[in-house]
Each structure stands twice: as C-alpha cells, then as structure tokens.
Amino acid sequence: MNKDIEIEFSEKAEIFKALAHPTRLFIIHAVKDKIMLVKELTKLVGIDISTMSKHLDILKRHKIIEGKRNKNFIYYRLAIPCVLDFMSCAMKVISKK
Amino acid sequence: MNKDIEIEFSEKAEIFKALAHPTRLFIIHAVKDKIMLVKELTKLVGIDISTMSKHLDILKRHKIIEGKRNKNFIYYRLAIPCVLDFMSCAMKVISKK
DNA sequence: ATTCTATTTGGTGATTTTGCCAATCATAAT
DNA sequence: ATTATGATTGGCAAAATCACCAAATAGAAT
Secondary structure (H helix, E strand, O other): OOHHHHHHHHHHHHHHHHHOOHHHHHHHHHOOOOOEEHHHHHHHHOOOHHHHHHHHHHHHHOOOEEEEEEOOEEEEEEOOOHHHHHHHHHHHHHOOO | OOHHHHHHHHHHHHHHHHHOOHHHHHHHHHOOOOOEEHHHHHHHHOOOHHHHHHHHHHHHHOOOEEEEEEOOEEEEEEOOOHHHHHHHHHHHHHOOO
16 A cells, blocks of 8 residues: 555544444434433443543544533534434444344 | 443444454455455555455454455455445545545 | 465554543533 | 532553464465
8 A cells, every 4th residue: 555545544444433432333323313411421321421521522523423512511413414324324234233 | 321222332333343444444445346365455555464364354254345265365355335335425424535 | 295375363562442530621600 | 719510631551453473274286
C-alpha cells in the first residue's frame, strides 16, 4: 500500500472502529428516535458515567451523534440517520438479525 | 442493558470490529472484482505473510470473504458484495470519500 | 521419501482500547 | 459566594489487538 492508499483506508477504518463496540451501537439505537441525556444512557447501559462520557465523545468526534446543551444537561441525538441503514443492511446480510 | 440486549449488540459489534482495520478494508476492496492469493495480497499491502493470513482469517470467520483451495494455493474472493454498498454509504455520509 | 512452495499457527512484545476512580469543569439554584 | 447536579478529563490497571519471527502444516513436484 502506498502512502495515499494507506491514509485512505486508515480513515475509513476509523469510522468502523468508532462503531465497533456494543455500548456505542446501543447508544446509536437509543438515540435514533429519542433525544437522550448522558445520565439516562448511563443508567440504561449500566456502566460508570465517565465511561459513557468517553463513548459519547468517540461517536461525537466522528460526527455520528450530536450533543446540544440546555441548562446543564446535554442532549444527544443521532447526527446521521444513514448509519442505521447500512447497519441494518450489514446485519441482514451477515445474518445477525 | 439486560443479557439478551448485551449479546445482541456484542454480536453486531463483532462485525464492525472485523471491518475496523485498514488492511482488512484494503483486502475487501482488492478481492471485490478479482480473486486473489494470500501472497499477492501480502505483496500489495507490504506486511508479513503471517500477519496477512491472520487478517484473512478474521474476515473469513465472519463470512465476509471466502477462500477456495486449488493445488496448494488459496484463492480469496468477496463473499458478501453488500458489504461494499454499506461501506460506500457510510463513507459518503460521514464525508470521507 | 525428500524437497519446495503456499499458507497457517503459536508465541511474544508493543500498542491500543476499555473501564473505573478521583478530580475537575460548567451551569444552575440557594 | 456556596452548594448541588450533570458531564468531562486525567490517570492507571486490565484486557484486547497487532505485527513480527519461528515453527508447523498442506499439497505438489522431484
């Protein structure tokens, strides 16, 4: 792989890495039709809130979700609904419902 | 997350993990319209052949590619072309060409 | 049977990712 | 100004991933 190709595929891989964690996939499904708070998500998943915050940060940095502040609450929502399309496509084909 | 949900999202995450590496994405593109040998792929990417073999194994285990033996060569090809669709969709939307 | 080529497997150190705790920051309420 | 609540950040240990080397396997050819 030459340098350009190398960079191209590394960037693409970054996106898959951002999605490659059960908690982060759960978050995507949770915020797909309902704006949610960090605390709510944390409770649903059952992990430390600092861990949740870091997962949210990863998704945010890749522009997969968006956070909006109101008072001192931060509401998260799905930024690119298309993510759901290719996720369900992937799952159907690879046969995990 | 209860146990079932946990398992569901872990399984889904496994697929994204399988795709979350530049070399493995490169392999998918390389075999999408041309059946290829391990050695050929190794040369193209420029890594140790044992490393390549392990990457191929990961894709194989997730049924993303298929290997067929002829003599003592193993030819790899893309098993689920749909992977390309959702990859290009993902990339377009997330704005990495 | 031995040798040769293609590929896989085992092992190990290096790097990355993950998750918790503690500390900090941001905003609101008193 | 102090306190309280929601969220993020820094640090560290545990776990997972990665890449190389060396050794093993599979099959073909001699």
